Amino acid sequence: MSETSWKDRLFGGFRKTSERLSTNLTEVVGTAKLDDSTLDDVEDALIMSDLGPSAAARIRAKLSEKKFGLNITETELKEAVAEEIAEILRPVAVPIEITAFPRPQVLLVIGVNGSGKTTTIAKMAHLFQEDDYGVMLAAGDTFRAAAIGQLATWAERIDVPIIRGPEGGDPASIVFDGVKAATDQGIDALVVDTAGRLQNKRELMDELAKIRKVLGRLNPEAPHDVVLVLDATNGQNALAQIETFKEVAGVTGLIMTKLDGTARGGVLVAAAEQYGLPIHAIGVGEKIDDLRPFDPDLVAKVIAGVA
Ligand SMILES: Nc1nc2c(ncn2[C@@H]2O[C@H](COP(=O)(O)OP(=O)(O)OP(=O)(O)O)[C@@H](O)[C@H]2O)c(=O)[nH]1
């Protein structure tokens, strides 16, 4: 896919955020000078654009520090906002690296139903393959037969081995088999699909705890990554999901999917500010090569409407 087309789609994922922000900032600069009242309006505009109160306050303080009392054009204001958003996002833009020793690196992929876990696993596996890593998948979502089949279909399509068990089987035993097989075969990365039954927190917690226990017995470092997949179209709800999964599963990083739709991607800024968790990548479509690095400067510009 060409570089332009996925970036074009990315604009969609932040459209609701950036349109709102743009409209509000345009209204603000009618007043020209960057004084306290204008800064209040900028802060309000940022909050209303999904960036959250904490990031909004921080951006306001930075703008005040750098530009207070200056006459500022609309474009200058948007560029200044983009820079401050980028400042928040840069430290969390951290790709997943395969560094575990001994191998395999075990990556647990979690998230609510339909957030894009299984598709993201296939995309991640594809990226690892492109970097010449040996990859194996484990079908830890044994809740539905269709879930196992879906992962198996992807595995076949990208030609990676998969460890699977029966529907209703024990996810921890699949993971156990996965680590054994990956170790025997010298696999670099074992990516584990899980069921996202957030509606039943207790059960999810028990299941993940059991997976952890089994993994710990094989390798105390595992899982090396616990990647929470968030659906951009869920907007502010992403924050509640981070909160819950952090508590239940010890999230180590985030991937946001569906940033090609009409979404409220601005919540990523709120998440970065609030939790500081690495944002590993973003999903911009349903195809295998639609997982992209998280580019903080590009995303900041898209949000502020100056890309
Ligand atoms: N447009 C778009 N669609 C996506 C993206 N990522 C996933 N999807 C779609 O979202 C739907 C759900 O994706 P899955 O990967 O099955 O999600 P899941 O979290 O594994 O779902 P469950 O196994 O039911 O919990 C599928 O139709 C995917 O094709 C993305 O980045 N963009």
Ligand SMILES: [Mg+2]
């Ligand atoms: Mg799935």
